[in-house]
Amino acid sequence: MKKLLILTAACASPIAMSAKFVTQAVTYEHAGVKLEGYLAYDESKVTARKKGPGVLVIPEWWGLTDYPKVRAHQLAALGYVAFVADMYGAGVTTTDPKKAGELAGQFYGKPLMAERAQAGLDQLLKTGLVDAPHVAAIGYCFGGATVQALAFSGAPLAGVVSFHGNLIPPTADQAAKTKAKLLICHGAVDPFIKKEEIDAFKKAVDDAKLDYQFVSYAGAIHAFTNPGADEMAKTAGLVGGIGYNAPADQRSWAHMQAFFNEIFAVKK
Amino acid sequence: MKKLLILTAACASPIAMSAKFVTQAVTYEHAGVKLEGYLAYDESKVTARKKGPGVLVIPEWWGLTDYPKVRAHQLAALGYVAFVADMYGAGVTTTDPKKAGELAGQFYGKPLMAERAQAGLDQLLKTGLVDAPHVAAIGYCFGGATVQALAFSGAPLAGVVSFHGNLIPPTADQAAKTKAKLLICHGAVDPFIKKEEIDAFKKAVDDAKLDYQFVSYAGAIHAFTNPGADEMAKTAGLVGGIGYNAPADQRSWAHMQAFFNEIFAVKK
Numbered sequence: 001m002k003k004l005l006i007l008t009a010a011c012a013s014p015i016a017m018s019a020k021f022v023t024q025a026v027t028y029e030h031a032g033v034k035l036e037g038y039l040a041y042d043e044s045k046v047t048a049r050k051k052g053p054g055v056l057v058i059p060e061w062w063g064l065t066d067y068p069k070v071r072a073h074q075l076a077a078l079g080y081v082a083f084v085a086d087m088y089g090a091g092v093t094t095t096d097p098k099k100a101g102e103l104a105g106q107f108y109g110k111p112l113m114a115e116r117a118q119a120g121l122d123q124l125l126k127t128g129l130v131d132a133p134h135v136a137a138i139g140y141c142f143g144g145a146t147v148q149a150l151a152f153s154g155a156p157l158a159g160v161v162s163f164h165g166n167l168i169p170p171t172a173d174q175a176a177k178t179k180a181k182l183l184i185c186h187g188a189v190d191p192f193i194k195k196e197e198i199d200a201f202k203k204a205v206d207d208a209k210l211d212y213q214f215v216s217y218a219g220a221i222h223a224f225t226n227p228g229a230d231e232m233a234k235t236a237g238l239v240g241g242i243g244y245n246a247p248a249d250q251r252s253w254a255h256m257q258a259f260f261n262e263i264f265a266v267k268k
Numbered sequence: 269m270k271k272l273l274i275l276t277a278a279c280a281s282p283i284a285m286s287a288k289f290v291t292q293a294v295t296y297e298h299a300g301v302k303l304e305g306y307l308a309y310d311e312s313k314v315t316a317r318k319k320g321p322g323v324l325v326i327p328e329w330w331g332l333t334d335y336p337k338v339r340a341h342q343l344a345a346l347g348y349v350a351f352v353a354d355m356y357g358a359g360v361t362t363t364d365p366k367k368a369g370e371l372a373g374q375f376y377g378k379p380l381m382a383e384r385a386q387a388g389l390d391q392l393l394k395t396g397l398v399d400a401p402h403v404a405a406i407g408y409c410f411g412g413a414t415v416q417a418l419a420f421s422g423a424p425l426a427g428v429v430s431f432h433g434n435l436i437p438p439t440a441d442q443a444a445k446t447k448a449k450l451l452i453c454h455g456a457v458d459p460f461i462k463k464e465e466i467d468a469f470k471k472a473v474d475d476a477k478l479d480y481q482f483v484s485y486a487g488a489i490h491a492f493t494n495p496g497a498d499e500m501a502k503t504a505g506l507v508g509g510i511g512y513n514a515p516a517d518q519r520s521w522a523h524m525q526a527f528f529n530e531i532f533a534v535k536k
Contacts, residue, residue: 188482189474205486206457212486213519214456216470218479247530251481254526262519 020044021076023069026083027090030119031112036090037123038064040072041081046129053264054130056121057084058143058150060223061104063093067226068140078257081129085120087146097236104142107149108166114153117146121155134158134264136180138256139165141223144184151180158263159183161256163225164190167201175208182212183259185252187220191241215255217248224248288312289344291337294351295358298387299380304358305391306332308340309349314397321532322398324389325352326411326418328491329368331361335494336408346525349397353388355414365504372410375417376434382421385414389423402426402532404448406524407433409491412452419448426531427451429524431493432458435469443476450480451527453520455488459509483523485516492516 020043027036046052055075059068064086072082086092088103107113121137124130136159139147144165151160152170154177161183170178182205186193205212223229223242227249233239288311295304314320323343327336332354340350354360356371375381389405392398404427407415412433419428420438422445429451438446450473454461473480491497491510495517501507 188470188480202456202484209487211515212456214484216482218473218481219477247479251526251530254529255523258519258522258526261522262515 018044019077021073023073023076026123028086028119028123030116034090035086035119036064037086037120038069038072038084039082039124039127040069040076040084041129042076042079045079046081048128051129051131052079052081053134053136053260054081054083054124054127055260056117056124056135056137056147056150057082058087058117058120058137058139058146059084060140060226061100061142062095062232063088063100063103065093067228068143071138071140074253078260080260081124081127083120083124083127085117085123087116087120087143095232095235097238100142107142107146111153113146113149114155117150118153118155121150121157132156136160136260136263138163140225141165148182151178151182153177154179159259161185161259163252164220164222167193167197169201169204170208170210171204172208175204175210178208178210181259181263182210183255184212184214185225185248185255186214186216187222187224187245187248188216188218189220190222190224192222213255213259215252217245217251220245220248225252286312287345289341291341291344294391296354296387296391298384302358303354303387304332305354305388306337306340306352307350307392307395308337308344308352309397310344310347313347314349316396319397319399320347320349321402321404321528322349322351322392322395323528324385324392324403324405324415324418325350326355326385326388326405326407326414327352328408328494329372329410330363330500331356331368331371333361335496336411339406339408342521346528348528349392349395351388351392351395353385353391355384355388355411363500363503365506368410375410375414379421381414381417382423385418386421386423389418389425400424404428404528404531406431408493409433416450419446419450421445422447427527429453429527431520432488432490435461435465437469437472438476438478439472440476443472443478446476446478449527449531450478451523452480452482453493453516453523454482454484455490455492455513455516456484456486457488458490458492460490481523481527483520485513485519488513488516493520 075082138161144162147160152174157180224245343350405415406429412430415428420442425448492513
């Protein structure tokens with residue numbers, strides 16, 4: 001297993017001095033598509049004998065770029081076993097929103113969305129490092145929608161966190177089999193998510209009495225957690241649509257940690 | 269100064285073993301009305317030489333009951349200098365919603381709301397224990413609305429937290445002088461706060477580009493943070509309107525702490 005000292009912001013804290021980060025590309029297959037996910041954890045905190053909580057990470061519609069890997073490193077630094085799922089196929093990424101829309105478009109409204117994410121979840125559980133009741137999924141943009149779909153498929157998750165994800169109102173049948181608690185981190189002025197969509201989502205989760213928290217962050221637009229979003233906005237012709245927002249990024253990350261402390265029953 | 273060992277849930281943690289809690293009734297006056305607030309802090313953490321962050325607490329429409337005092341104790345246990353403001357007059361409390369509505373009704377839509385709260389803030393600052401840039405205000409129900417009004421009056425606050433507060437959309441003039449960041453903790457199914465009011469509030473704070481976070485907690489109704497709310501609902505004929513919700517209480521308290529860590533620039 002390849003071992004790397006990962007240099008990410010999260011590792012700059014003194015607590016990480018004794019960390020032994022392990023990262024690994026993981027190949028797997030789903031519905032005939034060859035996939036390549038990405039595993040990260042801290043061997044000083046988690047081993048097969050001393051299992052830890054697991055977090056599945058679903059990338060943005062751009063595919064499995066460096067961005068979700070950095071998030072996996074940050075999760076590893078916090079003591080989680082992180083696995084970034086590949087939704088599109090080994091090495092398939094894009095910076096073209098038209099192509100990204102086509103790639104993500106294969107999944108919206110179809111069982112394949114949850115099924116492909118579940119294939120990633122299976123890989124995370126297969127590591128033998130994860131304390132099975134303590135598993136969550138987080139996702140960004142398209143990945144945020146995907147973790148909702150995964151939760152609504154009845155996947156055995158303690159919780160899911162959607163960061164600037166498209167909203168998927170669950171049907172009554174989906175809600176009835178949902179086990180996960182939901183944390184929705186939403187950019188208050190995200191132009192890609194219409195007010196009617198928020199209202200429909202809230203109505204569905206309220207009617208179904210699902211356990212959720214919905215947080216709106218002032219001034220945040222789509223992709224607010226991604227420090228590369230401003231640059232990507234220029235390349236992709238999406239200025240004003242996607243953009244980084246540091247306070248919203250930091251706040252939503254803190255809210256995710258508070259949520260994990262709750263669902264993984266960490267005493268503080 | 270009266271010193272008490274305060275027995276609250278917050279003091280059960282090991283860290284509080286060496287705590288030296290100080291509590292004190294504080295009489296003051298505003299606009300000819302005699303008021304009695306309540307100060308609480310931990311002398312092992314805060315002194316005139318080693319100042320700490322200050323938190324003003326504004327009670328529910330029932331007046332200065334034991335409930336906001338317990339919150340002050342919890343804040344003291346966290347290292348804050350807490351001062352519960354008296355909005356109505358020394359000893360004026362009620363369990364009758366009609367009377368509470370009359371008492372709170374003196375303030376809504378009038379400058380008196382912020383002014384009376386400011387009188388409490390002045391008392392907090394007058395203790396000489398507070399590191400002046402590090403001051404916040406929190407409030408419950410009517411008090412949640414009041415801390416918004418206080419922020420919109422331009423009060424020198426780093427932030428305000430409204431728990432199940434009525435929502436006050438700021439005017440453009442008010443927004444322009446607002447210094448505080450806002451955390452709005454809202455019960456997702458609170459029957460006392462209409463969807464139109466939420467929409468109007470969000471529009472006002474978005475248009476004014478105020479720094480806010482708005483969190484909706486699933487299944488929570490009015491007064492969701494108050495463990496006595498179920499009992500009070502029976503007495504007051506408000507069953508289904510007000511009620512305690514433990515997860516929403518714990519989550520909003522954790523969100524408040526994350527917010528304080530940010531606005532008081534605490535390194536974690």
